[in-house]
Amino acid sequence: MLLPSRETYEELVEDFVWDIPADFNIGRSVSDDWAFRAPDRVCLEHFSPDGHHVSLTYGQLADRSSRLAAALKALGVAQGSRVAILLPQGFETVISHVAAYKIGAVALPLALLFGADAIEYRLNDSGAETVITNRFGLAKIRDARAGLPALRHIILVGETEDGVFGFDNLIETHDPIAEQAATRPDDPALMIYTSGTTGPPKGALHGHRVLAGHMPGIQFAHPDLGQPGDKMWTPADWAWAGGLLNCLLPALLLGVPVVSSPGQKFDPETAFRIMAEMGVRNAFIPPTALRLLRPVENPRSRYDLKLRTIGSAGESLGRETYEWARATLGITVNEFYGQTECNFVLSASERFCVTKSGSMGKPVPGHRVAIIDENGEVLPAGVAGQVAVARPDPVMFLGYWNNKTATDKKFIGDWMTTGDQGVMDEDGYFEFFGRDDDVITSSGYRIGPGEIEDCLLGHPAVRLAAAVGKPDPVRTEIVKAFVVLKDGFTPTPTLTTQIRDWVKHRLSMHEYPREIEFVDALPMTTTGKIIRRELRARA
Ligand code: ATP
Ligand code: MG
Numbered sequence: 001m002l003l004p005s006r007e008t009y010e011e012l013v014e015d016f017v018w019d020i021p022a023d024f025n026i027g028r029s030v031s032d033d034w035a036f037r038a039p040d041r042v043c044l045e046h047f048s049p050d051g052h053h054v055s056l057t058y059g060q061l062a063d064r065s066s067r068l069a070a071a072l073k074a075l076g077v078a079q080g081s082r083v084a085i086l087l088p089q090g091f092e093t094v095i096s097h098v099a100a101y102k103i104g105a106v107a108l109p110l111a112l113l114f115g116a117d118a119i120e121y122r123l124n125d126s127g128a129e130t131v132i133t134n135r136f137g138l139a140k141i142r143d144a145r146a147g148l149p150a151l152r153h154i155i156l157v158g159e160t161e162d163g164v165f166g167f168d169n170l171i172e173t174h175d176p177i178a179e180q181a182a183t184r185p186d187d188p189a190l191m192i193y194t195s196g197t198t199g200p201p202k203g204a205l206h207g208h209r210v211l212a213g214h215m216p217g218i219q220f221a222h223p224d225l226g227q228p229g230d231k232m233w234t235p236a237d238w239a240w241a242g243g244l245l246n247c248l249l250p251a252l253l254l255g256v257p258v259v260s261s262p263g264q265k266f267d268p269e270t271a272f273r274i275m276a277e278m279g280v281r282n283a284f285i286p287p288t289a290l291r292l293l294r295p296v297e298n299p300r301s302r303y304d305l306k307l308r309t310i311g312s313a314g315e316s317l318g319r320e321t322y323e324w325a326r327a328t329l330g331i332t333v334n335e336f337y338g339q340t341e342c343n344f345v346l347s348a349s350e351r352f353c354v355t356k357s358g359s360m361g362k363p364v365p366g367h368r369v370a371i372i373d374e375n376g377e378v379l380p381a382g383v384a385g386q387v388a389v390a391r392p393d394p395v396m397f398l399g400y401w402n403n404k405t406a407t408d409k410k411f412i413g414d415w416m417t418t419g420d421q422g423v424m425d426e427d428g429y430f431e432f433f434g435r436d437d438d439v440i441t442s443s444g445y446r447i448g449p450g451e452i453e454d455c456l457l458g459h460p461a462v463r464l465a466a467a468v469g470k471p472d473p474v475r476t477e478i479v480k481a482f483v484v485l486k487d488g489f490t491p492t493p494t495l496t497t498q499i500r501d502w503v504k505h506r507l508s509m510h511e512y513p514r515e516i517e518f519v520d521a522l523p524m525t526t527t528g529k530i531i532r533r534e535l536r537a538r539a
Contacts, residue, residue, distance in 0.1 A: 001212040001394075003219040003365060009352040012220075016365035020212040020394060025183045026190070027065065027101030029211065030094075030252035035062035043252055044091055045231070047261040047274050055257075056091045065098035066176030068167075072103055074174065075130065075153050075165075079104035079181055080188060082128040086110040086119065086137035089238050089260035092157045092167055094248070096132045101189055101208070104181030108191045108203075109239035112136055112263065113526040120144035122193055123151060126203055126401060132167065134158050185209035185394065191401060192241050194340045195525040198419070198437055198533060203401030204241075204340045211249050213394030217344030217364040218250040221311040221334040222282045223351035226254040230308070233259035233274065234284040235266055240527045241340045242314050247284040256282070266528075268293045276303040283307060286314040288528035290321050290333070291457065291464060295486055299328065307331055311347075313338065315529055316432050318454035319357045335360050337432065341397040342389050342416055345369050346430050358454075359429040360422075367393055371424050376412035384423040384433055384446075388415040421448070438532050440469035441476045445510045449532065452503060452511055456481060459502045461489040466522050466530045467513060470539040480539045481513035482522060491518035515539075 001020050006012045034041060039059030046054050077083060083100040085107055087093040100107040108126050110119060112134075119140050123131065130153040131141065138156060141148070153165060160166035183189070189208040193201040219225055225232075232251040236243035251258045259278045264270075266289055275283065285293075290312060299305065310325065310333045317335040325333045336347035337360040346369055348354050348361030355361070363369040368390035370378045379385045389396065391414050399407040410416055421433040433439065434448035441447075449467040456465035464484040469477030483499065485491065496516050504512040523534040 001215045003216050009349070009354050009362065012352065012365040013363075016216065018212075018366055018394060020185045020209055022184060023182060024185045024208050024212055025101055025180070026208050026211045026249065027098040028180065030249055031058060031062040031065055031098050034058035034255055038255070041255060042257045044094060045257055045259050045278060046090060047259055047278055049262070051277075053278065061094060061098060063176060064095045064171050065102060066180075067171045067174045068095055068099035069102040069180070070174040070177040071165075071170035072099055072105065072130065073177060077103060077105050077130055080106060081130070082106045082108045082126045082191060084108045084110055084123060084126070084128040084131040084133075085239070086112060086131055086133040086141075087157065088112050088134075088263040089243075090262075091260070092132070093238055093260075094252070101183075102177060102180045104183050104187065106188050106191050106205070109244060111237045111239040111526045113237065114140070116140045116143035120147050122201070122203070123148055126191060129153065130155065132157070138164070183208050185212065186398070188398060192244070192340050195240070195527045195529055197525055197529045197531055198435060202403065202406060204397040205399055205401050206397055209394040210245065211253065213366075214245050214250050214344050215253065216366045217336060217338075217347050218246070218254075220349045220352065220364050221336050221347045222309040223349060225251070225282060225309070226256055229279075229306075230256045230281045231259060231279055232256050232282045232284070233261070233278065233280040235261070235271055235289050236284065236286055236314075236528070237263055237526065241338075241343050242284065242286060242527060245343055246311065246313060246336075251282070266292060268296045272296060272299050272303045272305070275307060276305055279306050281306050281308040283309070284311045284313075286528050287312055287317045287321060288315060288464075288524070288530075290317070290325065294321070294324050294328075295463065300330065305329070309334065311336060313344075314527060316450040316454070318450065318457060320454050320457040322357045336364070337361070337387075337430070338395070339418055339420075341410065342393065342418070343395050345389050345393070345395065356429050359425075359431050361430065362428050367395070369430065370415070371422060371430075372412065372415055372417075374412075376415050381424050381426045381428075384421060387418045387420045387422040387430070387432075388412070389418070390414055391416060438468070440467070440479055442469065442472075442478055443475045443510050447479065447511055451507060452479060452481065452513065455503050455506050456483060456499065456513075458506075459499055461485050461495060462499070464522055466532060466535055468532050468536045468539055470515065470536075478514045479511060480515040480517065482517050482519050482535055484519055484522060
């Protein structure tokens with residue numbers, strides 16, 4: 001499951017084998033395995049804004065998670081039960097995940113940014129009986145409590161109160177669990193809800209194998225991860241597949257310390273401060289966050305950055321942001337692609353000469369990805385179609401939770417469809433065109449919003465942009481752009497014309513936005529994805 005040591009992409013693909021151990025367990029792979037060899041090795045470092053950073057060792061993680069595992073078992077949490085983890089980045093979050101895996105329960109990460117309704121929906125849909133949270137999460141659960149019939153136990157991090165179990169107290173009063181669950185790679189381990197960008201979020205259930213399946217991708221996008229001094233961080237919530245599986249768990253498996261930081265609203269200066277102060281060398285930064293870093297002036301002279309590798313996924317990175325990172329940070333961002341159901345299957349890797357501005361890279365060794373038509377036939381290079389992944393694949397979900405119909409609909413034969421349109425070029429590079437629903441049809445042309453948004457971003461006044469199709473009697477749809485301006489710019493008719501001409505002269509005539517609306521912010525999921533369906537409704 002780890003990349004062999006090879007010089008070229010072709011050799012890697014040729015020589016890669018999936019050798020996932022028959023008793024693979026996510027929890028043990030990220031804690032006990034290292035605790036056995038190097039108990040004092042640091043696994044987590046917590047950034048504190050006041051400068052009092054604290055750390056946790058693999059020995060401590062293994063011990064505390066084994067104690068919490070015993071406590072969960074004593075509460076009646078059985079193999080397969082869902083344990084909701086409603087916590088920000090922090091030690092307790094990792095301890096909770098590992099404890100759940102060690103008893104064969106299913107970890108269900110939830111973001112604290114969710115409101116009470118979003119939490120209620122996911123807790124009810126999953127039938128979780130136990131939730132581990134802090135006082136912010138507790139307040140939201142209390143708001144929803146009447147509507148949560150399945151929920152039996154609340155475990156609270158921080159000061160305890162009546163009616164809940166104290167997290168630290170459970171750990172102090174239980175001995176490490178005598179016998180951990182014997183799990184196989186296909187046994188359920190983790191359930192993550194999709195971002196809900198295109199509709200109601202769906203629970204994607206994964207086996208323990210999912211982490212093993214992420215290892216080649218991580219090592220491809222962050223070459224030689226695990227070098228002395230390497231340290232990983234992401235501003236993304238660990239409750240999202242991105243934060244959890246593109247950063248936290250693979251890094252811990254490789255023995256790379258992960259920096260945790262309190263999850264407030266993304267602030268560019270704070271992000272640079274965290275990376276500098278904590279000595280972050282490897283970062284997973286989604287495109288939206290990278291775009292928000294762009295207005296920061298001279299980050300390399302103002303911050304002592306040790307960054308070595310940056311991976312990015314979740315949205316199109318785009319040429320503008322790719323070039324910005326090269327010029328400003330001196331790093332080629334390795335963009336990769338996947339979805340909650342099947343993650344990290346395409347990736348760039350500059351080290352292996354797989355990098356191309358505007359492309360998501362090539363299939364990661366171990367995964368088979370192709371562009372297919374509606375009958376499941378593989379399309380040749382240069383022809384646009386649906387991005388699809390062949391099964392079996394360890395990163396592929398076991399199925400949507402309680403929704404066999406939706407699971408079945410996801411497959412055409414042995415191809416898992418992604419709902420994303422793309423094209424592969426002659427050299428094997430994949431380019432993202434747009435989600436099925438986001439593709440704009442105008443005057444007979446099919447237009448991906450990404451290219452327009454990327455072009456808009458290149459305009460000096462534009463901070464963020466989104467393009468959608470607006471129904472039009474003559475052209476079927478016209479392109480409408482929603483634009484957030486950088487500080488110091490104000491919306492005027494002149495600016496509108498300027499921005500329109502900017503796109504008109506750079507892209508083809510049919511692609512320029514006939515309408516531009518200036519907004520203060522774009523509707524986004526908690527994972528930083530633009531919700532274009534809301535903008536379409538508004539348009
Ligand atoms: P939902 O399925 O609930 O609508 P979602 O698809 O946004 O939400 P995720 O699974 O978090 O939920 O996101 C996966 C999607 O993100 C992919 O299907 C794709 O549309 C988009 N995506 C991920 N990586 C990239 C990338 N590198 N370039 C373009 N799009 C990407
Ligand atoms: Mg999706």
